[in-house]
Amino acid sequence: MEKYNIKYFYKRLYCFHKKRRGAYNKANAYIPPFHLENIMERGLETFFEGFLKKESVFFDKKALQSSYIPETVNHREDQIKQMANILAPVLKGDKPSNLFIYGKTGTGKTLTAKYTTQQLTEIAKRENIPLEILYINCKLKRSTDTEYRLIAQLATELGKSIPPTGLPTEEVYKAFIRALNRQQRNYIIILDEIDQLVSKAGDNVLYNLTRINEDTESQISLLGISNDIMFIDNLDPRVKSSLSEEEIVFPPYNALQIQSILKQRAELAFNKGVLMEGVIEKCAAYAARDHGDARRALELLRVAGEVADRKNLKAIMIDNIDEAEEKIEKDRILDIITTQPKQYHLLLFSILSLKPNRGNALFTGEVYEIYKALCKKTNTTILTQRRVSDIISEFDMLGIINAKVISKGRYGRTRDISVEIPEAMLPRIKKILEESIRI
DNA sequence: CCTCCACCGGAAAGCCGGGTCA
DNA sequence: TGACCCGGCTTTCCGGTGGAGG
Numbered sequence: 001m002e003k004y005n006i007k008y009f010y011k012r013l014y015c016f017h018k019k020r021r022g023a024y025n026k027a028n029a030y031i032p033p034f035h036l037e038n039i040m041e042r043g044l045e046t047f048f049e050g051f052l053k054k055e056s057v058f059f060d061k062k063a064l065q066s067s068y069i070p071e072t073v074n075h076r077e078d079q080i081k082q083m084a085n086i087l088a089p090v091l092k093g094d095k096p097s098n099l100f101i102y103g104k105t106g107t108g109k110t111l112t113a114k115y116t117t118q119q120l121t122e123i124a125k126r127e128n129i130p131l132e133i134l135y136i137n138c139k140l141k142r143s144t145d146t147e148y149r150l151i152a153q154l155a156t157e158l159g160k161s162i163p164p165t166g167l168p169t170e171e172v173y174k175a176f177i178r179a180l181n182r183q184q185r186n187y188i189i190i191l192d193e194i195d196q197l198v199s200k201a202g203d204n205v206l207y208n209l210t211r212i213n214e215d216t217e218s219q220i221s222l223l224g225i226s227n228d229i230m231f232i233d234n235l236d237p238r239v240k241s242s243l244s245e246e247e248i249v250f251p252p253y254n255a256l257q258i259q260s261i262l263k264q265r266a267e268l269a270f271n272k273g274v275l276m277e278g279v280i281e282k283c284a285a286y287a288a289r290d291h292g293d294a295r296r297a298l299e300l301l302r303v304a305g306e307v308a309d310r311k312n313l314k315a316i317m318i319d320n321i322d323e324a325e326e327k328i329e330k331d332r333i334l335d336i337i338t339t340q341p342k343q344y345h346l347l348l349f350s351i352l353s354l355k356p357n358r359g360n361a362l363f364t365g366e367v368y369e370i371y372k373a374l375c376k377k378t379n380t381t382i383l384t385q386r387r388v389s390d391i392i393s394e395f396d397m398l399g400i401i402n403a404k405v406i407s408k409g410r411y412g413r414t415r416d417i418s419v420e421i422p423e424a425m426l427p428r429i430k431k432i433l434e435e436s437i438r439i
Numbered sequence: 440c441c442t443c444c445a446c447c448g449g450a451a452a453g454c455c456g457g458g459t460c461a
Numbered sequence: 462t463g464a465c466c467c468g469g470c471t472t473t474c475c476g477g478t479g480g481a482g483g
Binding site for chain 3: 149164166167386407
Binding site for chain 2: 167405409413414
């Protein structure tokens with residue numbers, strides 16, 4: 001945790017407040033108000049001074065966050081032009097075609113879409129054209145991963161609050177349409193990570209959304225963003241044809257392009273001269289290595305800066321990037337594991353405790369046996385093997401284990417499970433799991 | 440070439456805790 | 462209050478299958 005973050009600041013302020021009024025300490029002795037001793041000014045002053053003096057390599061960290069929209073979007077001129085062409089009719093009051101955007105993660109899809117629509121709204125506002133953009137990120141957990149919730153979310157954006165559950169879905173649609181009709185406008189709905197939505201809620205939602213124009217005076221265009229290119233092929237043909245009336249592909253950035261993006265952002269984010277030679281190049285190279293993910297590059301740079309700050313360095317060294325990469329991966333795994341429910345912990349613990357004597361080739365059956373024993377020992381209900389099998393798949397998808405289906409011939413078919421957590425982290429993780437299991 | 444193991448993974452249905460509404 | 466609805470998690474049921482060993 002950073003020492004001088006906002007929480008810390010408020011804590012200090014609160015302490016200060018108590019001291020100003022005077023307070024009783026643990027031994028119930030009255031400690032006189034600050035100003036009587038004239039320490040207060042000094043205390044607070046030094047705090048603020050420290051806060052100001054505390055040197056940071058950052059000037060404005062925001063510029064490195066993935067949600068930041070820069071003044072100009074580099075290397076996406078073509079896509080912006082295409083998108084503008086497709087969406088422009090909305091300015092004349094016509095309904096633009098539905099648009100489908102795809103490209104790998106970190107290729108600037110969301111950024112470009114937001115940037116373009118932002119410009120669009122500005123012009124629309126100036127010219128007094130009724131236009132509204134609704135942006136929904138379907139990946140944000142718990143808010144929009146089912147049909148009900150998506151529509152509810154959309155309706156909420158239109159200022160119609162809908163209870164988070166309880167109503168029939170039909171009712172929610174009606175409320176949404178009423179909200180649309182309340183003011184006749186053109187709407188562009190951006191559905192980010194639309195593949196996530198479909199995998200969880202099915203393509204029914206999309207079908208209904210594409211058909212909703214028939215029930216309302218307002219016109220609605222959909223703008224779907226996906227990083228899974230195959231996703232569109234698995235859709236209902238009717239949805240497919242109407243959703244992808246237009247398509248734009250975002251190719252990955254190459255190393256040079258990532259470099260220039262990083263430079264642009266770094267200029268805003270860091271103080272002058274804190275970047276050592278070669279830092280940006282290295283970040284870019286790391287990110288280009290796995291398919292030109294600019295978001296990753298930015299994150300890497302940001303964390304490298306944080307590492308340098310924590311070490312009280314005045315500049316970001318090349319080594320900090322390696323440390324940053326390690327830290328990101330570590331935090332990711334730790335975050336995944338600590339947020340899992342107990343059953344998952346039990347299972348993971350079984351896998352880990354089986355690992356030392358069986359090497360790196362565990363089979364579902366053995367894991368399940370250990371898991372059952374563990375459940376009995378800790379007095380937990382035992383899940384069926386079918387369910388456990390699903391949990392193993394989930395771990396696989398999260399990237400903390402690797403589970404491949406193999407055939408052992410006469411000895412059946414099973415999954416070959418190996419652990420993907422770095423060796424160095426294992427003791428710590430085991431400890432976390434143990435604690436969670438006990439309780 | 441056939442068999443048959445030990446599990447995979449799809450489909451459907453049940454249960455539970457959260458909610459609305461009249 | 463009871464009738465309903467939803468989503469998440471789980472169980473039940475069951476057809477499917479790659480390949481070692483006969």
